[in-house]
Amino acid sequence: MKRKLLTGILLFLVIPVVLYVGYFLLEEKQYNMISMCIVFIACIPFFVRFEKRKTDAKEMMIIAVMAALAVVGRAAFIWLPAFKPVTAITAITGFKLGPEAGFLTGALSAICSNILFGQGPWTPFQMFTWGTIGFIAGLLGKKQWMMKKVPLIIFGILTGVLFSFMMDIWTTLSYENGFSLTRYLQASVTALPYTFTYALSNIVFLLLLTKSIGDKIERIVTKYGLNSNSSIKRV
Numbered sequence: 001m002k003r004k005l006l007t008g009i010l011l012f013l014v015i016p017v018v019l020y021v022g023y024f025l026l027e028e029k030q031y032n033m034i035s036m037c038i039v040f041i042a043c044i045p046f047f048v049r050f051e052k053r054k055t056d057a058k059e060m061m062i063i064a065v066m067a068a069l070a071v072v073g074r075a076a077f078i079w080l081p082a083f084k085p086v087t088a089i090t091a092i093t094g095f096k097l098g099p100e101a102g103f104l105t106g107a108l109s110a111i112c113s114n115i116l117f118g119q120g121p122w123t124p125f126q127m128f129t130w131g132t133i134g135f136i137a138g139l140l141g142k143k144q145w146m147m148k149k150v151p152l153i154i155f156g157i158l159t160g161v162l163f164s165f166m167m168d169i170w171t172t173l174s175y176e177n178g179f180s181l182t183r184y185l186q187a188s189v190t191a192l193p194y195t196f197t198y199a200l201s202n203i204v205f206l207l208l209l210t211k212s213i214g215d216k217i218e219r220i221v222t223k224y225g226l227n228s229n230s231s232i233k234r235v
Contacts, residue, residue, distance in 0.1 A: 003045065003048060006044075006045065006048065007045045007099070007100055010041050010042075010044055010045065011041070011042065011103055011131070011132075011135060012132075014041055015038055015041055015042075015128055015131075016128070018034060018037050018038060018041070018124075019034070019038075019124055019125065019128060021034075022034035022121075022124060023121065023173060031119065031120060031121045031123055031124060032119060032123075034124045035111050035119070035123050035124050035127060038107055038111075038124055038127050038128065038131075039104075039107055039108065039111065039127075042100075042103055042104045042107050042131060043104065045100040046059075046060065046100060046104070058220070058224050058226060059097060059101065059226045062093075062097065062101075062217060062220060062226075063093065063097070063101050063104055063105050063108070064108075066089055066090075066092070066093045066105050066213075067105050067108040067109045067112060068112075069085075069089050069213075070085065070086045070089040070090060070105070070109035070113065071109060071112045071113040071116070073085035073086065073089060073205075074086050074109070074113045074116075074117070075113065075116050078116075078117075081194070081197070082194045082197035082198055082201065083197055083200070083201040084201055085201070085205040085209065086106075086109050086110075086113070086130060087130065087133055087156075087159055087160070087163060087198070087201075087202050087205075088156075088201075088202055088205035088206045088209055088210070089105070089109070089205070089209065089213070090102060090105050090106040090109060090130050090131075090133055090134040090137065091133060091134060091137035091155065091159065091202075091206065092137075092206075092209060092210055092213050092214055092217070093105040093134060093137075093217075094133075094134040094135065094136070094137030094138035094139075094140075094141055095137050095138070095140070095141030095146055095147075095210070095214060096141060096214055096217040096218060096221065097138070097217065097221070097226075098138045098141070099134070099135040099136075099137075099138030099139055100135075100138070101134070101138065102131075102133070102134025102135050102136075102137045102138040102141075103131040103132070103134045103135040103138075104131070104134070105131075105134050106127070106129075106130030106131035106132070106133055106134035106135075107127040107128070107130065107131040109130055110123060110126040110127040110129075110130050110131075111123055111127055114126070121170070121174070122167075122170050122174075125166070125167060125169070125170040126167065128166075129162075129163055129166040129167055130163070132162075132166070133159050133162065133163065136159075137155070140155070147210065147211070147214070149207065152203070152206045152207060152210060153203050153206075153207070155202075155206065156199060156202030156203035156206050157199045157202070157203065159198075159199075159202055160195060160196075160197075160198035160199025160200070160201070160202045161195055161198075161199060163198050164188070164191050164194060164195035164198055165188060165195075167191075168184060168187045168188050168191055169184065171187045171191070172184040172187050175187075
């Protein structure tokens with residue numbers, strides 16, 4: 001319980017504070033430093049588990065591989081804006097390895113893929129957004145029904161909307177020095193075609209990849225006895 005409370009405070013209180021400081025006090029100029037701070041904070045729950053011997057270097061290797069797959073997948077679809085497998089790969093990691101792993105995979109996928117797509121003040125927001133989706137996936141991955149098609153489709157739609165709405169916060173902030181609800185609603189309406197594409201790509205990649213990649217992760221987790229969501233019976 002204490003570890004879960006620590007994780008929640010770090011990911012959803014400390015990181016938003018870091019984003020606030022980075023945007024309003026540092027005026028977006030130190031986005032690389034802010035990005036690295038987010039990665040470090042996301043790693044702290046793993047450091048705690050290492051100390052208690054509840055995790056393994058093999059788990060970190062799986063996370064690194066999944067983040068690399070997300071980077072490659074995003075680059076492979078560079079010709080098709082907003083249609084990317086990053087959310088799906090992040091979610092699959094969360095489903096199988098838990099909320100902390102999902103968050104870290106999403107954050108790493110954003111900062112590493114932006115080496116190709118371009119770093120900027122939007123990077124920390126992408127890290128937090130994809131990380132949040134991975135965290136939610138980790139919580140939902142404890143339920144057997146997340147391996148079924150209909151829940152995956154619903155999850156794909158909702159996370160497509162969530163990604164768009166959360167990134168629209170940065171879009172609004174980039175327009176003016178402060179947050180305006182009117183500007184936010186305008187940005188959200190303008191982004192509707194992208195929101196639709198986000199959701200569609202999530203559905204496609206979740207249906208294509210969840211079983212194939214998920215089964216491989218489960219075999220590794222079972223073989224090495226890693227601490228994860230994989231103890232849930234598959235359906």
